[in-house]
Amino acid sequence: MDSEGFREAAVSSIDEIISYFDNISTRSVVSTVEPGYLRKLLPSTAPEDGEPWADIQRDMEAKILPGITHWQHPGFHAFFPCATSYPSILGELYSSALSGACFNWICSPAVTELETIVLDWLARMLGLPDCYLSTGPTRGGGVIQGSASEAVVTAMVAARDKYLRETTPTDLSEEAHDDFVAHKRSRMVALATTMTHSSTKKAAIILGVRFQAIPVRAEDNYALTMPVLAAALANCRARGLEPFFLTATLGTTDTCAVDDFAGITAALESHNPPTPQASFDMNMHKWLLTNFDASCLFVRNRNWFIQALSINQAIYSTGNSGSASPSDGGLVTDYREWQIPLGRRFRSLKIWFVMRTYGVKGLQAYIRRTTALGEDFAAWMRAREDLFEILTGPSFSLTVFRVKGATEEESNARTKRLCDGVNASGKIWVSNTVLDGKFAIRMMTGVRATEKEHVEAAFKLLVDMAGEIVKS
C-alpha cells in the first residue's frame, strides 16, 4: 500500500466510520452471532499474496461488524461506558503513525513530556490534591497505564516492597533475612471489598499474596465504612495477618458506591501502618470520551515505584558516552520505572486532543448531562413502585433495580426474565448483578450518544415487558 493507496483507503475508512456513528442506532446493540461464526467465514491460513484494500474493507462490514457489540450505541446501558470520540480517534491515528517503543525520554521526548503535562491537567480538572501533580511537593505525578488492572498490580508491587523495606530489620544475616521475609510475605494480605473491581484480587494472585474481600452492607449502600474496615483490620491482626494494601473506590463496579474515604483514613490511622502510598487511578477510557486504553494512575511519590521497578540494562542507557544523559540521569522522568512494560505507546496524544477539543466545560457538560439522564430514569422508576424496586442509585448515571414479587424467588425470576427479554430485543443492552441474593438489573446512561429519548424508550420497554411478566 503506497501513499496514494493509503490516502484512498483512509478517506474511505473515515467515511465508513462517520456513517457507522451516524447510523449506529439502526444496529442491534449486542451482537447476535453464534460462537465460532467467524472461523466459518475466514480462511485458516494467511494469504500468500497481498490482497487489495477494497476486499478487506468489504469484509469489515460483511464479516466483522455483525460480530461487534456496539459500546457507543445509544441503547448501550450495560456495565459502564467505554467511550470514544472523534478527537480521541485522531489521537490514535497520529499515535499509530509515530509508532515507537518509547521506553525512555530520548526515544521521543514528547511522549514522556506530554504525558506528564496532560496528567497534570487532568489532576487539576479532577481537583486532586497537589501531591499528585508532577510539580507538587512530594515527587508525585501521573502515568498512563493500559488498564486499571495493570495500575493495581504496579501499585501493589510498590506497596509490598515499601512495606517489606519498612518492617524488615536491617541487622539480620542473609539466611535469617530470607526466612523473615518469606514468613512475612506469607502473612501479608491485600484488602478490598466484596464490591471492589476484580483487579485487586487478580493483582494479589499475580504477586502471590493473600487476598481478603471485606463484606459491605446494604444499609451502608454497599460502601466501605470506618467500623467495617476497623473490624476487618482487627480480625486480620487477630489471625496473625498483616494488611498492607487496600483498594478504596469512588464508584464501585456493581453499584457505583462511594467508599467512605474519611472513615477509611480514620480507621487506617488508628491501625497505625507505615505512611500509606495512596495511589489514585481513574480510567479516562470509561467516561471521559477517550478510547480504550487510557488508565490514568497518579502516584504520591514516584520513588516508591522506582525503588520497586527499576531495571538497569546497558542497552537502554542512552547516554552513549556513559556520561550524564537526560534519560537515566534523574533529570527526566523514566516512565518505564512506573509500570510493568518497558516500551510505551504515545497515549497522551488522544487525551490532549480530547481535553483541548471539548475543554473542561465541554467534559463537565457531558458528565452532567448523562448523570441527569440517570436521575430521570431513577425518578421514572420510583413513579412505578407497583412494578420496580430500586436497590441502589442513581449514582454516577447508574441505577440498580429489580422487578417486585411476592417472594424473593418470584422477584428474582421476574427480574431475570426481564433482563433476558429486553436484551433479546436488540434495542438496549443492560447488565446484571446479584446483591445479597437479589438478582438485579444495572441501567447505565453514560454513553455519549444516549439522549433523553433513548432513556425514555428504554424505560418504556422495561415497563411494558415487566408488566407482561407480572401479568403472566
Added chain:
Amino acid sequence: MDSEGFREAAVSSIDEIISYFDNISTRSVVSTVEPGYLRKLLPSTAPEDGEPWADIQRDMEAKILPGITHWQHPGFHAFFPCATSYPSILGELYSSALSGACFNWICSPAVTELETIVLDWLARMLGLPDCYLSTGPTRGGGVIQGSASEAVVTAMVAARDKYLRETTPTDLSEEAHDDFVAHKRSRMVALATTMTHSSTKKAAIILGVRFQAIPVRAEDNYALTMPVLAAALANCRARGLEPFFLTATLGTTDTCAVDDFAGITAALESHNPPTPQASFDMNMHKWLLTNFDASCLFVRNRNWFIQALSINQAIYSTGNSGSASPSDGGLVTDYREWQIPLGRRFRSLKIWFVMRTYGVKGLQAYIRRTTALGEDFAAWMRAREDLFEILTGPSFSLTVFRVKGATEEESNARTKRLCDGVNASGKIWVSNTVLDGKFAIRMMTGVRATEKEHVEAAFKLLVDMAGEIVKS
C-alpha cells in the same frame, strides 16, 4: 467536533501523515530538544472552552514533532525496529472507532474470534509446532498482549502456580500447607541469561521471586548452551534453590543471539522438572509492520493460564439468566483469563489488515530484504578490518562492532566517540552495549524505509568519522 468537522480534520491528518512519511528522511532521526522543552510551550491547565482542530493540528507540527525521535526514519539503526505501516494504521483507526472493553466473548464476539484466527495464521506463518494452534491437540492458542513484559509476567504466574500445584503435598494441614508454600516460594528462582531482555527480571520482581542471570560467553556467541545451563541448574540445586522458569531467546536484546534450544531441552530433561509450560512470545510490533502494541503470546495449554488467572465476578457473567451462555461457559475463549487486564482493545484488526495487505510473501520479502542489508553492512565492515572489529553478527539484521585500538581502553574510548559523533549528526541513530567490558555499537537495518543507499551512507559516515578519530 461533529461528523463534518471530523471528516475535515481526519482527511487533513491523513495528508499530514502521508507527508510525514514521504519526507521523513529530511528530519533529524533523534530529537534534539532539551529536557522540559514542552512545558514551556503548553499551558499548565486544560482550556476551559474547546479549541478548534486547526489550532491543535498546528501544534502537532510546531510543538510535538520536534520532540519526536523518528523510529520509522531510514537512518534509525538503534535498538530494534518498532514498525508501523499503512494497513496497521488503518487497523488502529477502526479499532479506536469500535472502542469497547471487550472482556468476554459477547462484549464483541469478533474481537475474541478474530484474535484466535489471526494468531493461528501467525503460528502457521512462523512454522510453530501444532501445540500452539487453537485447533491443536493440547488446548493451546495465541493471545495478544500489550508488551512482552506483560506476556512474561503472565507466563511466569502460570508457571509458578503450576510448579506449586505439582510439588506441594496435598495431605498437609492448612498451617503446614502455608508454611510449606511460603518456604518453597522463597527458594524458587526464575532464570534468564545476562543477554536476556530485562522483562524476565522485572517479572520476578513483580512476583517477588528470586531471579538469576546465567552468564553467557563470547565463545558461544552469547547464546545459552547445554553445558552452561546444566551447570547453572546444578548450582541452583546445590544452594537449595528450585528453578521453575527459564526465558530462552531467539534473538537476544543486545546481540540477537539465538539460544541453543535443543541443548536447553536436553539440559532441562536431565534436570527432570514437571512438564514444561513452554510459552512462546513474539512482538509483531517489532519487525512485522504492525504498530506498537502487538505482543503475540502462544501457550501450549490454556488451562495452565486459566487455573492461575481466572476471576469470577457476577457482573461479568453475561449469561443473564444464570444458565449456559457462550461466555463464561467454556464454549468460547475468555481471553481475560490469559492476561493481566480485564478489558481488551481490538488489536487483532491491525494484524489482520497487515497480513492480508502484504501477504505471507510480502512479509517474507521485507524480512529478507532488511536481513540482506545487515549482511551487506557486515561485509563492508569486514573489508575495513583496519578500522573495525565485528563482535557479533550479522544476526537478524544486527551487527555489533567496535573501533579497533592498541588497547581495550583506546578501543572503548574511540567507539564511544564514534557513537556520540554519528548520533550527533542527526543523520543516523545507533545504540550501544557493553560486551565483556567492550563498549560496542549496535547497527540494525530492519526499518521498512531503510534502503541500500541509506546503509551505504551510514557506513560511509561511520568510516569517515572513525578514520578521523583514529587519526586524531
